[in-house]
Amino acid sequence: MPELPEVETIRLGLAEHALGRKITRVTGSGRRLVRNNPHGMQDLLEFLPGQQIRELERRGKYLWLVFADADHCLLVHLGMSGQVLWNRAESEVNRHERVRLYLDDGSALCFNDQRMFGALTISELVEGTGGRLVPAAATHIAADPLEPAFDVQAVAKRLRRSTRHLKTLLLDQQVVSGIGNIYADEALHRSRVHGLRRAEKLPLTMLVDTLTEAEAVMRESIAQGGTSFDELYVDTAGNPGYFARSLRVYGREGEPCETCGTPIQKVQVDGRSHHYCPQCQPRPRGK
DNA sequence: GTTACGACCTGCGAGC
């Protein structure tokens, strides 16, 4: 599932191949991936050919292609199962391929999506958080922990004003972006906090610690190419990431905690699974 | 304004 480290790995892969390249042709089918465009696929087919890719930007789980002579960009969200593969133009079409951008060097960027949660959107660039140019369709997304504009103290204070479960807040992209279910669980384990704790009940230092651990675990994951549980996440060359073997709690239900040996447990927090060590991360009283 | 929850979507595995 692409979270910040996986999207950043894809961004780095794209930068290697696509920067400076001009889009010559676009093919695509289906409506769901392009549902946020007023005229669906037609908007991509009309806007993208001839555009030169000048920059590749990312905020949280959102990635966008900035073009050389346009105030619009192509905003990419990979949802749960999106992939961006760099192929030869004549390469075989994957059964889940939705859109293909042909580049002027004979290569192609293929957007695959099995579960159809992803989105490709032509969006205007506007000034967003921290004075940064961001797609209008993503202005509601908060800064992520890897951005210079990210203020950990301010975000911790924002968390502390909420009565919600901390796990749920970490997943709220309008509070802090880039964190998904995997890295939320890992950050909570590293900071020894149970996801069912109410943010308002926690000391500020503990919230700062959780956010700091989130940043650390995502940086470590980027260094290993992200986390792959199955074939759903691969980089632009089709290779899996190797951070899954470094995860301490996510996907390790029943296995001993690396810290204390207590079996990892799994519960539901607001409809999402939460993996935790009952010894290192005690549940709040009454739960 | 804030919070909680269901729908969307597809493939896979468990259970019958």
Next chain:
DNA sequence: TGCTCGCAGGTCGTAA
């Protein structure tokens, strides 16, 4: 063997 059902989870809309 084949069918049904639940689960996975990022985001958005809706209801309270």
